[in-house]
Amino acid sequence: MDPVKKYVQEQKDRFVKELAGFLRIPSVSAKSERREACRQAADFLLQELGRLGFSTSLHETPGHPIVTASRMDDPAQPTVLIYGHYDVQPEEPLDLWTSPPFEPRIVNGNLYARGASDDKGQLYAHIKAVETLIRTEGKLPVNVTFLLEGEEEIASTHLEAFIEENREILQGDVAVISDSSQYGPGMPAICYGLRGICADEIRVQGANRDLHSGSYGGAVPNPCNVLCEIIAKLKDETGRIQIPGFYEDVLELEAWEREAFAALAGDDEDFRRQLGVAGLHGEEGYTTLERKWARPTLDVNGLFGGYSGEGAKTIIPAWAGAKITMRLVPNQQPDKIRHLFREYVRRVAPAYVTVSFVDHSGGGPVRIPRDAPFMNTAVQALEYGFGRKPVFIREGGSIPVVSTLERKLGLKTLLLGFGLPDDNAHAPDEKFSLADYERGILTSARFLQLCAKTAGAETR
Amino acid sequence: MDPVKKYVQEQKDRFVKELAGFLRIPSVSAKSERREACRQAADFLLQELGRLGFSTSLHETPGHPIVTASRMDDPAQPTVLIYGHYDVQPEEPLDLWTSPPFEPRIVNGNLYARGASDDKGQLYAHIKAVETLIRTEGKLPVNVTFLLEGEEEIASTHLEAFIEENREILQGDVAVISDSSQYGPGMPAICYGLRGICADEIRVQGANRDLHSGSYGGAVPNPCNVLCEIIAKLKDETGRIQIPGFYEDVLELEAWEREAFAALAGDDEDFRRQLGVAGLHGEEGYTTLERKWARPTLDVNGLFGGYSGEGAKTIIPAWAGAKITMRLVPNQQPDKIRHLFREYVRRVAPAYVTVSFVDHSGGGPVRIPRDAPFMNTAVQALEYGFGRKPVFIREGGSIPVVSTLERKLGLKTLLLGFGLPDDNAHAPDEKFSLADYERGILTSARFLQLCAKTAGAETR
Numbered sequence: 001m002d003p004v005k006k007y008v009q010e011q012k013d014r015f016v017k018e019l020a021g022f023l024r025i026p027s028v029s030a031k032s033e034r035r036e037a038c039r040q041a042a043d044f045l046l047q048e049l050g051r052l053g054f055s056t057s058l059h060e061t062p063g064h065p066i067v068t069a070s071r072m073d074d075p076a077q078p079t080v081l082i083y084g085h086y087d088v089q090p091e092e093p094l095d096l097w098t099s100p101p102f103e104p105r106i107v108n109g110n111l112y113a114r115g116a117s118d119d120k121g122q123l124y125a126h127i128k129a130v131e132t133l134i135r136t137e138g139k140l141p142v143n144v145t146f147l148l149e150g151e152e153e154i155a156s157t158h159l160e161a162f163i164e165e166n167r168e169i170l171q172g173d174v175a176v177i178s179d180s181s182q183y184g185p186g187m188p189a190i191c192y193g194l195r196g197i198c199a200d201e202i203r204v205q206g207a208n209r210d211l212h213s214g215s216y217g218g219a220v221p222n223p224c225n226v227l228c229e230i231i232a233k234l235k236d237e238t239g240r241i242q243i244p245g246f247y248e249d250v251l252e253l254e255a256w257e258r259e260a261f262a263a264l265a266g267d268d269e270d271f272r273r274q275l276g277v278a279g280l281h282g283e284e285g286y287t288t289l290e291r292k293w294a295r296p297t298l299d300v301n302g303l304f305g306g307y308s309g310e311g312a313k314t315i316i317p318a319w320a321g322a323k324i325t326m327r328l329v330p331n332q333q334p335d336k337i338r339h340l341f342r343e344y345v346r347r348v349a350p351a352y353v354t355v356s357f358v359d360h361s362g363g364g365p366v367r368i369p370r371d372a373p374f375m376n377t378a379v380q381a382l383e384y385g386f387g388r389k390p391v392f393i394r395e396g397g398s399i400p401v402v403s404t405l406e407r408k409l410g411l412k413t414l415l416l417g418f419g420l421p422d423d424n425a426h427a428p429d430e431k432f433s434l435a436d437y438e439r440g441i442l443t444s445a446r447f448l449q450l451c452a453k454t455a456g457a458e459t460r
Numbered sequence: 461m462d463p464v465k466k467y468v469q470e471q472k473d474r475f476v477k478e479l480a481g482f483l484r485i486p487s488v489s490a491k492s493e494r495r496e497a498c499r500q501a502a503d504f505l506l507q508e509l510g511r512l513g514f515s516t517s518l519h520e521t522p523g524h525p526i527v528t529a530s531r532m533d534d535p536a537q538p539t540v541l542i543y544g545h546y547d548v549q550p551e552e553p554l555d556l557w558t559s560p561p562f563e564p565r566i567v568n569g570n571l572y573a574r575g576a577s578d579d580k581g582q583l584y585a586h587i588k589a590v591e592t593l594i595r596t597e598g599k600l601p602v603n604v605t606f607l608l609e610g611e612e613e614i615a616s617t618h619l620e621a622f623i624e625e626n627r628e629i630l631q632g633d634v635a636v637i638s639d640s641s642q643y644g645p646g647m648p649a650i651c652y653g654l655r656g657i658c659a660d661e662i663r664v665q666g667a668n669r670d671l672h673s674g675s676y677g678g679a680v681p682n683p684c685n686v687l688c689e690i691i692a693k694l695k696d697e698t699g700r701i702q703i704p705g706f707y708e709d710v711l712e713l714e715a716w717e718r719e720a721f722a723a724l725a726g727d728d729e730d731f732r733r734q735l736g737v738a739g740l741h742g743e744e745g746y747t748t749l750e751r752k753w754a755r756p757t758l759d760v761n762g763l764f765g766g767y768s769g770e771g772a773k774t775i776i777p778a779w780a781g782a783k784i785t786m787r788l789v790p791n792q793q794p795d796k797i798r799h800l801f802r803e804y805v806r807r808v809a810p811a812y813v814t815v816s817f818v819d820h821s822g823g824g825p826v827r828i829p830r831d832a833p834f835m836n837t838a839v840q841a842l843e844y845g846f847g848r849k850p851v852f853i854r855e856g857g858s859i860p861v862v863s864t865l866e867r868k869l870g871l872k873t874l875l876l877g878f879g880l881p882d883d884n885a886h887a888p889d890e891k892f893s894l895a896d897y898e899r900g901i902l903t904s905a906r907f908l909q910l911c912a913k914t915a916g917a918e919t920r
Contacts (some may be wrong), residue, residue, distance in 0.1 A: 008727075215856050216744050221739065222759045225691060225694075228522070228691035231684075276667055276668030279810075281679075281812040290680040298685075299684075299776050300766065301772065301775050302768045304768035305760075306762035308781075308783075311820060314857075316761070317762065322684070323767060325772065327678065351738060352737065353737075395675070
């Protein structure tokens, strides 16, 4: 038996106990009364990595602290940057939890607790992997830097500025993040593409006050009607976005991707039934997976204006608004899309209302090429850990840190999800399978070993 | 000097004092803690009309009581039904009142108090008119029935059923309501047309829950976008409503009306500036007054769905809704319009969402023909009271009781507004000019006298 597998087998009960200790800290970043708990979680990581011989630092931010830890065992070897977050989602609604969210419990091989999968469990698998290598090999085969934040669940408010100001300690050759999931049980995956986002808000102003719809109706513009007319012009009936230039930078799907997605596709009718929607709808000429993973979108997230209470109120509202997110795909850029969006809205808006915008920020899309550094290494490591070759997937959401790492540090990120789609991240009864925890540790350890080999040095 | 004018001159100070007493009762129908005050206002009217020799009744309803009072002085004479309401709007915001709303105060010839103009002052002018006639002539020249409710400001919830059940005591030849205003200072008006209303709500349902706009966006319908697309199809860019059959029953403006409206028209640019809107907008081919008084409308009164708080929330909302009122003109019927509206919405809604509706009720439009009974009598009475011939106007809002009186009792209503457009009805510092109060009393007394003459009997 190889020494890594042997060590993990021997130590796995302790590994679970230690993770449970980490999960007991209620580090909910969104709650000010949990500020101390967040600091406690950061300290937990600091001490753990300190004991493993890492040089550790706690960096204060206006919010929760950021932890960095480095072991530079061999300057000739590549450096792997491992990102994770120690903060967790709020635990509410409490009454839907089978057992208390911060009292970890094992049931049928799953560890139940808030943060078990997102992201404490997955992040801790990497820490147990470096421990395993250090204890079995005496040192790490490559250099490793951990970047661990406490604000991922509240939009990573202070992370980008931190990375910008601390470039020198964050240098590396590749980044690894485990904060997502396998494609399905026993189907390890590498996520090589993420959509970006451009979030904006349209405000349409009519009169300077709400007007009586009887006394004024018919003679003055209605901002609610006008807003609807503007939004209706953003897409045609086939789902195609009508903003000129919107698709200009879109990277079309390659043939191998369409084939790979087709092989992964679920049943559309099952999908429809599970959502309880009358019908599916999306851009013509694309499958459901292609629409979710590789095509840009324009969705209204909220509509508001006038009266929304019980019964009727006979007014012409003074103003109306809509929150809109556009999901972007490689190589669309949020700033350019925002500009095109606003230009088009201004153009189609009638002159008898006043239109303004609120910037809700954005983030770029990500695509890691198949021939990116260490991509094949990740494939081999996952095969070792999970006993099966990973599939290549994309994800329709955004993980802003991935695009930040690329822009600020020039790093490509390998997204190795150890969790499962049904781990209840952000929901009651969050869990992490103990088998996946172990597979994650093996995968991470193997990845670090293979990174050294790939560098060509026969040092081991 | 004619005895009516002489009596009013002599008694006017007392008339003001008595009205002030009525105004001191805080009969806000919307507030449950003012239930007793509403009953007190009803009692005040009951006693006052009792003292004037009327047979009075207090009719309990599930809400506030209805007062009826009749004097049938000569069965050979016509009967005039006078409608009014003793309830008032809530007084808030209190800090914007110059003096307390239920402590009447006279400043520069205006009586300030909640209800001064809407409707206690105008209603009381009719009571002082019958007093004047009884004291100067010993009896009333015609038969008079008062119908006085306490729920006008809360949608006259129990009035229609009451009228339906009490038809025999409400029989008459014509109805008079003074609950509106002159066209401008010193410009008495007869309002001969009101718009009706059809209030409905559209609900668009997508998935059975809010979905992550990253993970699902592009592959599932978005109810907010779809709702906007539906609403955009309700009107074209010239403001014309696109519902088939919508205009079928619309009575076109007659040539004399277009001329009369043109003579009354204000300056559009002043109107625009006062509303603070970028531009006016309405149905092509019609002036502002025509659009407000005589053309049907379709206005969104409220839009809602998804997230409307601060910042962004990346969801595809499960559902969205819009409250809509259509203002109707003669001879459109609310039920037919609701049917056409829903049929059209269902037809343009895509099959991949589920559409439903909420009925927020409606009321018919009203048009009193120029040759209606007692119309010329009203013209002469207003000329007597105000010293100037009235103009013929319409109003864009609805006064549901007018259509109820026509449907249930076959009565045409004469809308004689004694107030002014700037009386601050429903607002702080509501007022009623003492001069208009006096003119109202004279107008009402003259109208009752002339009704008798018109009936052809030389009995006086």
